[in-house]
Amino acid sequence: xxxxxxxxxTETTRRxxxxxxxxxxxxGSLALLAHQIRYEQLSFWRNPQSMVFTFVLPIVIxxxxxxxxxxxxxxxxxxxxxxxxxxxxxxxxxxxLGACYGQLxxxxxxxxxxxxxxRLHATPLPAWVYFAGLLVHCVVVSVVDVALVIGIGRLxxxxxxxxxxxxxxxxxxxxxxxxxxxxxxxxxxRNSEAAPAVVQFIQFPLVFISGSYFPxxxxxxxxIAGLLPVKPFNDAMLAPFAHQGGFQWKExxxxxxxxxxxxxxxxxxxxxxxxxx
Amino acid sequence: xxxxxxxxxxxxxxxxxxxRGVDFAVExxxxxxxxxxxxxxxxxxxxxxxxxxxxxxxxxxxxxxDPGDKTDxxxxxxxxxxxxxxxxxxxxxxxxxxxxxxxxxYPAPRxxxxxxxxxxxxxxxxxxxxxxSGGQKRRLDLALxxxxxxxxxxxxxxxxxxxxxxxxxxxxVVRSLRDAGTTILLTTHYMDEAQALADxxxxxxxxxxxxxxxxxxxxxxxxxxxxxxFALPAGAAIDDVPVxxxxxxxxxxxxxxxxxxxxxxxxxxxxxxxxxxxxxLTVEQPTLEDVYLGLTSSYAQQEASSPSTxxxxxxxxxxxxxxxxxPGRSRR
Numbered sequence: 148x149x150x151x152x153x154x155x156x157t158e159t160t161r162r163x164x165x166x167x168x169x170x171x172x173x174x175g176s177l178a179l180l181a182h183q184i185r186y187e188q189l190s191f192w193r194n195p196q197s198m199v200f201t202f203v204l205p206i207v208i209x210x211x212x213x214x215x216x217x218x219x220x221x222x223x224x225x226x227x228x229x230x231x232x233x234x235x236x237x238x239x240x241x242x243x244l245g246a247c248y249g250q251l252x253x254x255x256x257x258x259x260x261x262x263x264x265x266r267l268h269a270t271p272l273p274a275w276v277y278f279a280g281l282l283v284h285c286v287v288v289s290v291v292d293v294a295l296v297i298g299i300g301r302l303x304x305x306x307x308x309x310x311x312x313x314x315x316x317x318x319x320x321x322x323x324x325x326x327x328x329x330x331x332x333x334x335x336x337r338n339s340e341a342a343p344a345v346v347q348f349i350q351f352p353l354v355f356i357s358g359s360y361f362p363x364x365x366x367x368x369x370x371i372a373g374l375l376p377v378k379p380f381n382d383a384m385l386a387p388f389a390h391q392g393g394f395q396w397k398e399x400x401x402x403x404x405x406x407x408x409x410x411x412x413x414x415x416x417x418x419x420x421x422x423x424x
Numbered sequence: 425x426x427x428x429x430x431x432x433x434x435x436x437x438x439x440x441x442x443x444r445g446v447d448f449a450v451e452x453x454x455x456x457x458x459x460x461x462x463x464x465x466x467x468x469x470x471x472x473x474x475x476x477x478x479x480x481x482x483x484x485x486x487x488x489x490d491p492g493d494k495t496d497x498x499x500x501x502x503x504x505x506x507x508x509x510x511x512x513x514x515x516x517x518x519x520x521x522x523x524x525x526x527x528x529x530y531p532a533p534r535x536x537x538x539x540x541x542x543x544x545x546x547x548x549x550x551x552x553x554x555x556x557s558g559g560q561k562r563r564l565d566l567a568l569x570x571x572x573x574x575x576x577x578x579x580x581x582x583x584x585x586x587x588x589x590x591x592x593x594x595x596x597v598v599r600s601l602r603d604a605g606t607t608i609l610l611t612t613h614y615m616d617e618a619q620a621l622a623d624x625x626x627x628x629x630x631x632x633x634x635x636x637x638x639x640x641x642x643x644x645x646x647x648x649x650x651x652x653x654f655a656l657p658a659g660a661a662i663d664d665v666p667v668x669x670x671x672x673x674x675x676x677x678x679x680x681x682x683x684x685x686x687x688x689x690x691x692x693x694x695x696x697x698x699x700x701x702x703x704x705l706t707v708e709q710p711t712l713e714d715v716y717l718g719l720t721s722s723y724a725q726q727e728a729s730s731p732s733t734x735x736x737x738x739x740x741x742x743x744x745x746x747x748x749x750x751p752g753r754s755r756r
Contacts, residue, residue, distance in 0.1 A: 182528040186521070193516035193552075262512030269474065270572065271502040272529040420476055 313393030324406030
């Protein structure tokens with residue numbers, strides 16, 4: 148390690164500069180947010196593993212379902228839709244769930260365990276900017292995932308959604324709610340080794356009873372699942388594809404309520420330090 | 425000006441009092457070393473100052489602010505830097521990107537390339553973090569600690585695992601930061617490091633400061649007796665030696681003297697008259713390590729016999745101690 152002392156002149160100006168700019172807020176929170184978003188994106192797109200798993204898995208699933216159900220016409224089993232008309236939005240929904248809730252909970256648990264969060268918390272970066280950066284990242288990933296799934300669905304003959312605006316709103320609200328739940332669950336996970344197991348323990352039954360992989364015709368089941376976060380998201384994603392109108396306000400309200408629950412848990416118990424006091 | 429003031433600091437983990445009434449002050453512009461065995465309360469004290477942990481009592485001021493006051497936290501965090509023992513960096517960014525990212529978090533950061541030069545990572549500027557060696561990652565960590573141009577820098581065992589050359593280099597960086605006006609509070613297990621770097625030292629044992637001063641005077645080091653050691657010449661008995669010496673240990677006898685010049689003169693005259701050299705002759709003042717071991721040994725025994733040590737409540741400190749004994753290894 149060689150030391151190169153900075154020249155004395157810059158040293159002096161540097162000190163004066165610091166005294167003159169004591170308040171960290173002067174530069175503007177939006178510029179800081181843009182900075183954080185940029186580097187969060189850079190970290191993600193550089194990591195080949197996370198990219199492959201985030202984008203390849205939904206592609207594989209929709210391709211397999213497409214191969215299995217291609218050519219099916221409107222059937223009662225799929226509520227009068229073709230198999231692919233049903234699966235394109237639900238698989239898209241699963242990919243959003245995975246990218247926001249699952250990935251985020253695991254990434255945060257790992258970053259906490261390795262001390263990345265602790266180091267970050269020692270800088271003046273405000274917590275809200277950090278989480279906003281993660282949210283934007285998750286929305287970007289979700290948009291790419293949904294676009295890939297819809298695109299492949301189109302190749303199998305599924306018509307474009309009838310209401311793009313409803314789809315967009317559902318996607319952003321769903322991504323935000325599942326991000327909040329992801330941070331909430333990350334707050335409850337004690338060590339990162341357990342994170343994938345805890346995440347799946349919650350996600351797998353939810354996806355199952357919410358009709359993501361096969362339609363559910365039990366009213367009792369649907370009523371229960373309708374109060375949990377995944378089925379309302381599925382239904383709100385399905386609507387623009389099923390030509391039964393766009394905005395599903397009731398479903399979106401349930402989804403948003405779950406987002407608030409996740410956010411409250413996160414605010415109350417999120418930890419930056421790997422070792423609790 | 426006082427950069428850090430600690431008075432009567434208390435911290436409990438359950439029933440165990442990890443820190444029980446610690447007082448010390450770090451003056452602006454100095455290098456202050458906090459020394460102590462594992463589990464003595466060193467890391468807990470540092471983490472309270474860094475704002476990571478709450479205290480149970482006492483008063484703490486860091487750059488005039490209370491690190492426990494969360495409403496003021498952001499401004500304080502803009503003025504301090506820290507280098508922790510665990511290297512925590514995103515693996516897929518380059519060295520420059522990692523430093524530039526953190527630079528953006530601070531109100532008035534240093535120049536990114538200047539900091540890369542300061543820690544000697546110019547050649548690794550565009551290398552991915554995951555491809556760095558353990559020592560290079562530590563240097564990157566140091567760069568992240570100083571990129572915000574801190575007034576106060578915390579260094580937690582900054583050279584653990586460094587090879588001797590890298591340690592000297594790191595010392596130069598720390599000194600140059602001090603000379604540029606940064607106050608530095610460091611912990612270390614290496615007494616030669618404290619001797620070489622620190623303007624002031626304090627020794628913490630069993631949750632209390634047991635001695636404080638400069639490296640040269642702490643624990644009465646400056647007034648301690650000098651020790652003259654040599655091998656007893658063949659055919660000479662202990663009673664033949666013209667100064668009083670202890671029994672032989674490892675083949676060496678020891679004489680103690682307040683001022684060694686006269687005693688040496690008598691010894692060497694005696695040896696020359698006999699025509700036998702004083703083999704393996706050394707004269708030494710007690711080192712900082714001697715003083716440190718003397719100060720902490722009684723507490724170490726006490727701690728070892730106590731069932732609830734700090735180690736019990738901070739599981740990673742044992743791992744840290746393991747790492748400390750295996751130089752050159754890094755966790756990733």
